[in-house]
Each structure stands twice: as C-alpha cells, then as structure tokens.
Amino acid sequence: MNIYVCVKHVPDTAATIRVGADYRIDEDITFIMNPYDENAVEEAVRLKKRMAGAEVIAVTLGKAAAEATLRSALAMGADRAILVRSDKHHDCITTAGALCAAIRQDGNPDLIFTGRESIDAEGFQTMYRMGVNLGIPVASNVIAFDMDGQRVSVISEMEAGEHACLEMTTPCIIGAGKGLNQPSYPKLPDILQARKKTITVIDEEQSGTHSSASRVETVILEIASEERQPEALEGSAEEIADAIVGILRNEAKVLMNS
Amino acid sequence: MTKKYDAIIIGAGVIGCPIAYELAKMGYKTLTVDKLSDAGEGSTAASCAIVRAHYSTVDGVAMAYEGFKYWLDWKKYLDNVEDEKGLAKYMNTGSILIKSQGHDWRKVQSNYDAVGVTYEEWDVDKIKEKVPVYDMHEFWPVKRPEDPDFFNEPTKMLEGAIFCPEGGYMSDPALSAHNIMRAAEAKGSEFIFNAEVVAVRSENNQVLGITLKDGTDIDAPVVVNVAGPHSYKINQMAAGVYEECNIKTKALRHEVMHCPAPEGYDYLKDGYHTSDGDVGCYYRPEVGNMFLIGSEDPECDPQEWVDPDVFYAGKETYVRNNQLTVEQWNAQTYRCARRVSDMAIPNQPRGVCDLYDCSDDWIPIYDKSSMQGFYMAIGSSGNQYKNAPVAGSMMAELIDKCEKGYDHDKEPLQYTLPHIGRKIDVGFFSRNREINYNSSFSVNG
Numbered sequence: 137m138n139i140y141v142c143v144k145h146v147p148d149t150a151a152t153i154r155v156g157a158d159y160r161i162d163e164d165i166t167f168i169m170n171p172y173d174e175n176a177v178e179e180a181v182r183l184k185k186r187m188a189g190a191e192v193i194a195v196t197l198g199k200a201a202a203e204a205t206l207r208s209a210l211a212m213g214a215d216r217a218i219l220v221r222s223d224k225h226h227d228c229i230t231t232a233g234a235l236c237a238a239i240r241q242d243g244n245p246d247l248i249f250t251g252r253e254s255i256d257a258e259g260f261q262t263m264y265r266m267g268v269n270l271g272i273p274v275a276s277n278v279i280a281f282d283m284d285g286q287r288v289s290v291i292s293e294m295e296a297g298e299h300a301c302l303e304m305t306t307p308c309i310i311g312a313g314k315g316l317n318q319p320s321y322p323k324l325p326d327i328l329q330a331r332k333k334t335i336t337v338i339d340e341e342q343s344g345t346h347s348s349a350s351r352v353e354t355v356i357l358e359i360a361s362e363e364r365q366p367e368a369l370e371g372s373a374e375e376i377a378d379a380i381v382g383i384l385r386n387e388a389k390v391l392m393n394s
Numbered sequence: 395m396t397k398k399y400d401a402i403i404i405g406a407g408v409i410g411c412p413i414a415y416e417l418a419k420m421g422y423k424t425l426t427v428d429k430l431s432d433a434g435e436g437s438t439a440a441s442c443a444i445v446r447a448h449y450s451t452v453d454g455v456a457m458a459y460e461g462f463k464y465w466l467d468w469k470k471y472l473d474n475v476e477d478e479k480g481l482a483k484y485m486n487t488g489s490i491l492i493k494s495q496g497h498d499w500r501k502v503q504s505n506y507d508a509v510g511v512t513y514e515e516w517d518v519d520k521i522k523e524k525v526p527v528y529d530m531h532e533f534w535p536v537k538r539p540e541d542p543d544f545f546n547e548p549t550k551m552l553e554g555a556i557f558c559p560e561g562g563y564m565s566d567p568a569l570s571a572h573n574i575m576r577a578a579e580a581k582g583s584e585f586i587f588n589a590e591v592v593a594v595r596s597e598n599n600q601v602l603g604i605t606l607k608d609g610t611d612i613d614a615p616v617v618v619n620v621a622g623p624h625s626y627k628i629n630q631m632a633a634g635v636y637e638e639c640n641i642k643t644k645a646l647r648h649e650v651m652h653c654p655a656p657e658g659y660d661y662l663k664d665g666y667h668t669s670d671g672d673v674g675c676y677y678r679p680e681v682g683n684m685f686l687i688g689s690e691d692p693e694c695d696p697q698e699w700v701d702p703d704v705f706y707a708g709k710e711t712y713v714r715n716n717q718l719t720v721e722q723w724n725a726q727t728y729r730c731a732r733r734v735s736d737m738a739i740p741n742q743p744r745g746v747c748d749l750y751d752c753s754d755d756w757i758p759i760y761d762k763s764s765m766q767g768f769y770m771a772i773g774s775s776g777n778q779y780k781n782a783p784v785a786g787s788m789m790a791e792l793i794d795k796c797e798k799g800y801d802h803d804k805e806p807l808q809y810t811l812p813h814i815g816r817k818i819d820v821g822f823f824s825r826n827r828e829i830n831y832n833s834s835f836s837v838n839g
Contacts (some may be wrong), residue, residue, distance in 0.1 A: 148717065148742060148743065149742070150717055150718070150742075150743075150744075151717055152717060165717065166717055166718065166719060166720050166743060167720075168741055168742045168743075169741045169742075171742070174741060204720070205741075208741040212741075320738070321654065321738035321739055321740045321741065322738070322739055322741075323731065323735060323736055323737065323738060323739065324728055324731035324732065324735055324737070324739065325735060327728070327739065328545050331545075
C-alpha cells in the first residue's frame, strides 16, 4: 500500500515576514513544515503501523532548502521522500501538477494525505487540483479518519459546528485538519534515523509536469497591517463571562445559538 | 520646571528595581526610568530566572547563596506589599550540577565548602533513581549537530553530580521585577515608563541628571546605569565613563528553547534544574511540562554580538526580532536530547530569543565610575537574575557610602551579606579590574 503525504516548507508562524522589492517574501527566516501537514504525516504514519507492508512517502515541491521539511517528515515516521526541486514560484495549478507527476512517476497511490491548507499561500486549491489531475475524490479539513479495505470514512469539518461524514473509495485525497490527531514529535533517535533515509531529488523539468494554458501570478504582495482595538470588559465575573459568550456567538460566530 | 530627585535609576529590570527599593528604604527620593512600558519587560522578561548557587568564584557562590534567602521569603523581602498582578513564586526544584569536563565542579565544590552551601554528592545510580529519564553517558566534548561526530555512540559513563537541595527558579521574572517596583513605590520610589534616556548630563565631572527623548530634563546628584543590554550605550552618554572602564559590556544574542518532556514523566513536578556542562546546556522545568533549555556557551557555538536598538527594533521597524534560528534550535535541543533521549523535539522551534548584557569576563560590574555620582550595575552576563536583591542592597550601600565621601576606588567596600554574615569584596566587581581568568566565561559566571 502506497501512502503519499504532500508537505510544504513554509515560513515559521513566529517569523517576522518581510516582503522585498520583487514582491517576494524575504526567505532569510526560519522555515518549518506547514503545521497542517504535520497532522497529515501523523495520520499517514499511524495508518502505516496498522497496515502490513504499507509505505509512507513524503513529497514536496520546493527549493533545495525544503529538504529540511522532508527530513522532519522522515523523523516523524515517513519511510522515504521525494523532492521535486524548483527555484521558481508556483501557483496551485503547477504545484498540483508537479506533485501528481512525481507521485505517478513513483508508484500508484492508495491514499494521499496533505494539510487542509498551507499557512503561507492559503490557496486552499492544491489538493482539489490534485484530485482533478488524478481523477480521484478529495475530502478536506478532515478531523476523523478510518479505513476498512478500500473504503475510507472521514468526518470533515465544514462551517463552525457542522460536520459531514463522507465515504470514499481508494485512491483518494485526505486534507488533514488540526483536530485529526495530535502529532507526536520526533525524538533524537528518530531524527538520527531520518538522516539515513532516502530523499529522491528530481528536477521539475524531469518530473513530467505539463504546463498549463493559464496561470496565476502574484503582482503585488504587501504586509497587511492589523490595527488592534482591544476592548476591556467590565463587571462581575458572571457579567464578563456572559459578554464573552455573546461575542463568541454574535460577532465571532463560533458558537451556535442554542 | 526640571524635576529633581536624590537618585535616578536607568532601567526598571530585576536589578534596577531592587536598587531603587533599597535606596528608598535609606531615605533617597528615587526615580526609575525605563524605555519600555512596565517593570521587567526588557531582557528581565526573557530571563530563565534560575536560582542556583554554583559559580566559579567564592564571592559568586556567596552572593548567590545569599540571594536564596530573599527568594525563599519573597513576601518578607517585599515587606508584604500588594501587587495587583500577584506575586512571583519561587519554585524550589533542587539543582543538579553534573560532574563533567565541561564544568570545573571541583572548584565549585570547594567554593561550596568555603561558603557553607548545603549539598550532596550523587553517583550515577542515585541520579538514575531520582531522574530516570537521564542517560548518564559521557558525551564530551560539546559539539554541534553539523559535526559528523555529534551522533557517535558514547562509551564512557559520567561520574555523578553535586546536588544542592536549595535551587530552582522564579515562576515569572518580569512579575518579580514588578513586585519589587511595587515594594519600592510603597517606600516612596517613583517610576516612569516609555521614557528613553538620550543624554546623561554632567558638569565638572559631577553628574547632573538625564535628558529623555521627549526633551524632559530630570536632575539628580546620583544616576545609576542599570540599562541591561543598553548599558554600554548609557555609559557612552556619560562623558569619559565608557572610555575609563577597563571592563566593557556589550549585547550578546541568546536563545532558549522549550521542548515537551518525555511522555509519562512529570518534569514540572518531579524535575530538577540541571547544569550539564557535558552537553553544554542547562535545563529546568517550564509550564506545560516542558524542558526549558539554555546554552552554557560552549566554545563551538558562535557568539552574535548585536546592537540592542537594532535587535529590539527587529530588522523592520515595528517588531521585535525574537526569532529562533534553526541551527541553534537543533544545537540546543539535540544536545539536551543526548541526556534525555525520550524528549520530543517539535518541528517548529519554540522558545525565547533575547540579549545578555555581557561583560568581558562574564562577571558583572557593580561599581561607581570616574564621574562623581554616576554608578553602574551592568554586565549581568545572563547570570545575575538570582543575585538581584543582593545586588540591590549592595549597590545601595555602595552609593550611600560613596556619596558620603568614601573612596571605593582606593579602598574597596567590604559588603556584609546580611543573611549569611559573610563579607564580600565589592572591588571584585570593579570596572577597573583586570579580566578575571577564574571566570567560566559563560552564563555560569
């Protein structure tokens, strides 16, 4: 059984993001594995432990530095990895194309895990475009996953408080949400072992990616300045608690009306 | 109209606040100014707030041991003052000093004997009994993970450790400074914030006061530089002071990491503060059952000296450049994980990045200066948090004596540590000392 996990090398959420004159993020900062992809790797590795003969292959598209994120995936338990190397910037069409081409070249996927979104681009499209590319179903923001033979059942979180129970057949794509699991971080022996695992590097040109007729390009990228306007709640503990519930229900809309 | 005080303290950190407090108790009308918005919000806030007795010099040990007495009875030290933010808590974990080639532990032990510090000697079996998650192999010399030998299998075992039952950390270093500020205010001290000093004024080599960025002049016959990582900049503002100091200070960037404790091990409840020269790290429990991992500045690690104004401004103008680097994250967490191999190492670095106000020999300067009325408590070098209340009392006595005509340069003040009764030579901390080669030249002091 071939379980692929698509991961992305993204700027650390704690990083000070700077945008250069070329409207690109200055990459002289710390990069990490996209946090949602950690849930994807974790679920893939858990599944592998239940399936005799299963293999977990981490795949990424990126620069040479993205190898660090693949090593993180290997330390979390992936067996080997593929780096589709490219120094170019990609939209989600070409990203999905390159990832699918690399997977096709490598083997027949039974399952493809990935994070529900990347925290840098937040395009929310790559997994769906991969689904189209491979002609297979996709479930996103998955918070529960189960597999029985070729049947995959998932719970997908939709709007706040709404869950959809979906059934799919393999091969399919699972977009991991935060609630799917608690990633278990590697220990030093795992990191040491990961150093010895194989990362296959293929150039994007060799990956058999077909160029698309149309594409998306970032024309201007600017740092959004957020003006915080804190509001102090006053009153007794009960009054403050009621006010917070009111805000969560009516303004943030994360609580359902009961 | 220019405001007048008896003494101005520049810096409301964990050392500035006790100086204000002690001077106020002596009757000085003090004003403490800080460029940040509240007490302890500068490099104090990023301190690991470790309270341990082991230092490479006898006076260092004596001062730290004296410091315990304050932390142990924090309320009494604060004269039962109320702080609306609550009181910082002293967490006594006990302190393990691993006997390794990375520490001159024999010197520490003889310093303990000289001062009368209570300690036990633990062999490896005893350590394993007390801390089952420690792998007591020897990993010396300290290396970086880039070194191909980093992952070599260890063959030898360590000898053991020196354990001090007294030792631990303060729960919240910024809050501890805030507590002392409230205690000082109760004695009549004043504090102003968001007040950046741009000039130290003097005439005929007598300090006159300071000028703030907004143009406000504040006068006092005594000005104390406790500016932490900005200390050298303040000394440079006082005519001739920086040039005259034989020992200089500068700002060193430092990172501290947080990693989850091994599963099933309640480090927060059962763990010990540990100084581990064998892997070049110290670690202590942190909220969330985390290992807080600091570096003991091994030779293989690069030192990054920075301009504090550039650092705190961030590379852009609006944020603080507190980002951890992957290289140092790997170095510190992997080293600690050699001792604690079941510790989890998250993919995303977590921790704190801030500055040490580091002196040439990593020993602080508690001294007067060549300018009449200008004093300094600087160069804490990442190792003076625990001494803050002692430093406050010692500096106040030094200032008071010198203002009354005592010539500290000629005959260094002998300060009696009130709790343990031992005298220490304040000249040990002189700006004019030669570099002290007895120092560890690290955070260990």
